[in-house]
Amino acid sequence: MDIRRIAVIGGGVMGRGIAYTAALSGYHVTLQDVSQDALEKAEQYIAAELNASVGKGYIQSDQRNVALENLAYTDDLQNAVKEADFVIEAVLELMELKTEIFKQLGLFAPHHAILATNTSTMSPTEIAASTTRPEKCVAMHFFNPVHKMKLVEIVRGLDTSDQTVEITRRVAAAMGKESVEIHEFPGFVTSRMNCLIGNEAMNMLMEGVASVADIDKALKLGLNHPMGPLELADLVGLDTRLRNMEYLYKQLGEKYRPSPILVKYVKAGRLGKKTGRGFYEYT
Ligand code: NAD
Numbered sequence: 010m011d012i013r014r015i016a017v018i019g020g021g022v023m024g025r026g027i028a029y030t031a032a033l034s035g036y037h038v039t040l041q042d043v044s045q046d047a048l049e050k051a052e053q054y055i056a057a058e059l060n061a062s063v064g065k066g067y068i069q070s071d072q073r074n075v076a077l078e079n080l081a082y083t084d085d086l087q088n089a090v091k092e093a094d095f096v097i098e099a100v101l102e103l104m105e106l107k108t109e110i111f112k113q114l115g116l117f118a119p120h121h122a123i124l125a126t127n128t129s130t131m132s133p134t135e136i137a138a139s140t141t142r143p144e145k146c147v148a149m150h151f152f153n154p155v156h157k158m159k160l161v162e163i164v165r166g167l168d169t170s171d172q173t174v175e176i177t178r179r180v181a182a183a184m185g186k187e188s189v190e191i192h193e194f195p196g197f198v199t200s201r202m203n204c205l206i207g208n209e210a211m212n213m214l215m216e217g218v219a220s221v222a223d224i225d226k227a228l229k230l231g232l233n234h235p236m237g238p239l240e241l242a243d244l245v246g247l248d249t250r251l252r253n254m255e256y257l258y259k260q261l262g263e264k265y266r267p268s269p270i271l272v273k274y275v276k277a278g279r280l281g282k283k284t285g286r287g288f289y290e291y292t
Pocket of ligand 1: 018019020021022023024041042043044047099100101102103106110127128129130150151152153244245246249253
């Protein structure tokens with residue numbers, strides 16, 4: 010099956026990055042969000058990233074222009090997916106929201122369209138069960154920032170077909186990504202590991218073991234992590250990380266109980282880079 014048109018549902022941190030990378034890879038992309046503000050911010054982000062890439066010589070100005078022409082923005086889900094060959098959902102990490110979106114995708118996307126979720130932790134089987142085409146549903150887990158990170162985790166739900174996995178792998182490759190294939194389990198490979206490391210770092214901070222900067226420095230220089238776990242959590246968004254932890258705690262038990270400091274920061278609205286303040290301050 011020839012994939013030409015991609016719809017991305019949810020234009021936040023991940024959706025805008027997926028839309029940007031797909032458009033630069035030659036796909037016609039429609040980015041949908043219920044929030045006009047999110048759509049405007051996504052459009053500004055994508056234009057700024059494309060201009061920065063031209064400025065640094067990573068891409069030519071005509072590649073930027075084609076990418077911009079490949080992009081459309083809408084707040085109407087039906088309109089976004091009606092001609093899509095491939096849909097990537099990147100809304101908040103909430104099961105009720107994802108199943109509601111997938112129910113609508115099942116109704117409005119063409120019959121041949123593959124429906125992928127960018128969930129970090131959740132069951133693609135449960136999400137797919139809200140559609141009448143579970144064989145065409147899959148998890149396609151990108152990483153942040155999408156245009157820089159090389160990996161996509163492709164996660165099979167119970168009914169995901171081999172053809173769906175193969176097409177998803179091809180789309181990931183066309184977007185410049187390596188992929189790994191995973192059989193569904195909460196948190197897949199990366200989130201299961203990464204959430205635990207981040208949570209332990211937060212617990213250490215709470216216990217006064219070391220400062221934010223020293224915990225991050227210790228993991229970067231001592232364990233060769235490219236980013237510290239606290240700066241990474243700020244980049245992900247502490248609200249998103251808390252939802253990930255809550256889901257893993259529910260599914261996998263005590264080991265994944267969200268650190269109280271994470272809960273406290275989210276209550277205070279300190280959500281990380283996106284709000285200007287998390288474990289670090291951003292100007
Ligand atoms: P985000 O909060 O930045 O963005 C979510 C967007 O969804 C918002 O713009 C919101 O307006 C939109 N939205 C809410 N309800 C909607 C609806 N009914 N229809 C359309 N749009 C709707 O979140 P994010 O960080 O981009 O995360 C999105 C998904 O990607 C989550 O499942 C998350 O677990 C996963 N993920 C996040 C990261 C990360 O580093 N942030 C990495 C990999 C995967």
